[in-house]
Amino acid sequence: MTTNLTQLKQDFTEGLSQISRFWGFPKGMGAIFAVLYISPSPLSLDEIVQQTGLTKGAVSTEVRALARLGLVHRSSRLADRKDYYEAETDFYKSIRAILKERQNSEFDSAVRSVRETLEKLESGSVSGEEAEKQFILERVRALQDFFDALDSLTRAVSKLDSLGFSTVTKVLSILK
Amino acid sequence: MTTNLTQLKQDFTEGLSQISRFWGFPKGMGAIFAVLYISPSPLSLDEIVQQTGLTKGAVSTEVRALARLGLVHRSSRLADRKDYYEAETDFYKSIRAILKERQNSEFDSAVRSVRETLEKLESGSVSGEEAEKQFILERVRALQDFFDALDSLTRAVSKLDSLGFSTVTKVLSILK
DNA sequence: TAGAATGTTTAGTAACTACTAAACGAAGTA
DNA sequence: TACTTCGTTTAGTAGTTACTAAACATTCTA
Numbered sequence: 276m277t278t279n280l281t282q283l284k285q286d287f288t289e290g291l292s293q294i295s296r297f298w299g300f301p302k303g304m305g306a307i308f309a310v311l312y313i314s315p316s317p318l319s320l321d322e323i324v325q326q327t328g329l330t331k332g333a334v335s336t337e338v339r340a341l342a343r344l345g346l347v348h349r350s351s352r353l354a355d356r357k358d359y360y361e362a363e364t365d366f367y368k369s370i371r372a373i374l375k376e377r378q379n380s381e382f383d384s385a386v387r388s389v390r391e392t393l394e395k396l397e398s399g400s401v402s403g404e405e406a407e408k409q410f411i412l413e414r415v416r417a418l419q420d421f422f423d424a425l426d427s428l429t430r431a432v433s434k435l436d437s438l439g440f441s442t443v444t445k446v447l448s449i450l451k
Numbered sequence: 452m453t454t455n456l457t458q459l460k461q462d463f464t465e466g467l468s469q470i471s472r473f474w475g476f477p478k479g480m481g482a483i484f485a486v487l488y489i490s491p492s493p494l495s496l497d498e499i500v501q502q503t504g505l506t507k508g509a510v511s512t513e514v515r516a517l518a519r520l521g522l523v524h525r526s527s528r529l530a531d532r533k534d535y536y537e538a539e540t541d542f543y544k545s546i547r548a549i550l551k552e553r554q555n556s557e558f559d560s561a562v563r564s565v566r567e568t569l570e571k572l573e574s575g576s577v578s579g580e581e582a583e584k585q586f587i588l589e590r591v592r593a594l595q596d597f598f599d600a601l602d603s604l605t606r607a608v609s610k611l612d613s614l615g616f617s618t619v620t621k622v623l624s625i626l627k
Numbered sequence: 628t629a630g631a632a633t634g635t636t637t638a639g640t641a642a643c644t645a646c647t648a649a650a651c652g653a654a655g656t657a
Numbered sequence: 658t659a660c661t662t663c664g665t666t667t668a669g670t671a672g673t674t675a676c677t678a679a680a681c682a683t684t685c686t687a
Contacts, residue, residue: 278571280579280587287568287591293561299475301645312594313587320664330647335665337645356655356663364590366597385469392463395454403456411489414540415463418488421542424617432604441600477675496634506677511635513675532633532685629687636681644673651666657659 284313288327303329304337308362311347317359345372367436374433386422393419460489464503479505480513484538487523493535521548543612550609562598569595 288309295305310326311318318326323334338360341347346369350359363369395401396412432440464485471481486502487494494502499510514536517523522545526535539545571577572588608616 276576278577280577280584283568283571283577283579284587286564290561290564290568294558294565297558297561303645313590315583315586331664332648332666333646339665358664364593366594381469382473385466385473388462388466389470392459392466395459400453401456401459402453403459407491408456410491411460414489417540418542420617427621428608428616440604441596445603479675507634508636508678509676515635534634631686632684634681634683637679638677639679640675640677642674642676645671647668647670649667649669651664653664654662656661 284310287313301337303327303333304341307334307337308341308346311360311362312364314361317350317361319357319359321357323360344376345369367440371433374429389415389422390419460486463489477513479503479509480517483510483513484517484522487536487538488540490537493526493537495533495535497533499536520552521545543616547609550605565591565598566595 288306291309291312292302292305295308296302306327306329307323310323320331320334320338323329323338324331327334329337338347338349342349342360346363347360348363350361351357352359393412393415396408396415401408464482467485467488468478468481471484472478482503482505483499486499496507496510496514499505499514500507503510505513514523514525518525518536522539523536524539526537527533528535569588569591572584572591577584
């Protein structure tokens with residue numbers, strides 16, 4: 276039983292769309308990345324439109340978002356007014372960019388607010404019943420430790436390149 | 452300048468709400484977890500309602516979701532018809548549960564579809580131009596390797612307990 | 628058995644998101 | 658200058674989500 280190559284591409288695109296949505300990105304983003312990723316040459320905006328079935332407007336905005344994440348690169352050719360887009364193939368590089376992007380986001384400000392809670396409790400500048408304050412202090416501190424651990428993990432991972440990454444995962448999987 | 456303890460609790464709850472939303476969960480979920488987490492004793496549904504400002508219905512459904520993720524535990528007391536809820540304090544345990552939950556999700560089926568694409572290409576059962584097939588094969592294989600690396604990383608992390616986790620992150624951060 | 632206490636389910640809603648269609652802008656070309 | 662060609666922006670929409678309010682189910686108690 277043989278499969279049509281065009282069909283195969285569509286299946287792949289569909290798969291990446293779902294994955295994209297699962298990771299909290301629009302599914303159109305996944306589709307655009309997919310067609311760029313399996314294209315041997317950079318594609319123009321209209322070619323992406325044609326291959327994804329999205330409209331120009333959608334592709335225009337989402338391709339920019341992808342570029343901000345470092346997942347695609349925009350280029351232009353001399354004496355050609357079109358822009359061309361191609362996929363980044365070094366995913367580890369992209370991870371770095373994504374994590375960096377998220378650092379300035381409201382997420383970090385939320386994490387910071389937990390840290391502030393902790394600091395207020397530690398500095399003794401909170402009025403209230405002593406036993407309860409002590410209890411909350413310990414809990415919040417444990418949570419903060421957890422966040423710190425997660426943070427240093429992602430920092431470490433984001434600093435690894437393809438080679439180092441796979442080495443570490445192998446080591447970790449041996450750890451059982 | 453001293454802070455009111457009640458105010459502090461509210462700030463903490465607000466912070467966790469935002470973090471929850473950032474991670475793709477309802478913000479109410481974060482609020483519920485927060486009030487349970489800093490409560491010295493298990494709370495009844497109505498107490499959660501009162502402390503979060505959510506309605507009974509919302510708390511009822513979301514507390515169940517939290518329990519499914521292993522982030523809260525439901526208990527009941529003899530000769531008391533109320534249910535009581537308390538927060539799980541071992542986050543690493545919860546991570547395990549969350550990752551496990553996600554494994555059966557549609558995410559995995561999407562990842563599987565990428566693997567199928569790869570397998571079809573490798574088995575030679577795809578019709579089409581040879582050079583293009585070869586190109587796509589290499590690209591999809593690289594993507595699959597990346598997914599595998601991510602997968603083994605999360606598997607490894609999910610197997611660690613609090614102690615092992617922090618050890619690994621320390622090692623990783625020394626790696627530069 | 629009626630009534631109260633507790634938790635669940637359901638119907639509806641407000642806000643958000645990812646899009647489409649189409650107007651618009653900018654910049655080359657006849 | 659008018660006419661394309663390409664990309665962006667905007668207004669509107671269908672679908673989703675996280676909730677509220679209220680009906681409902683269950684189980685204990687008087």
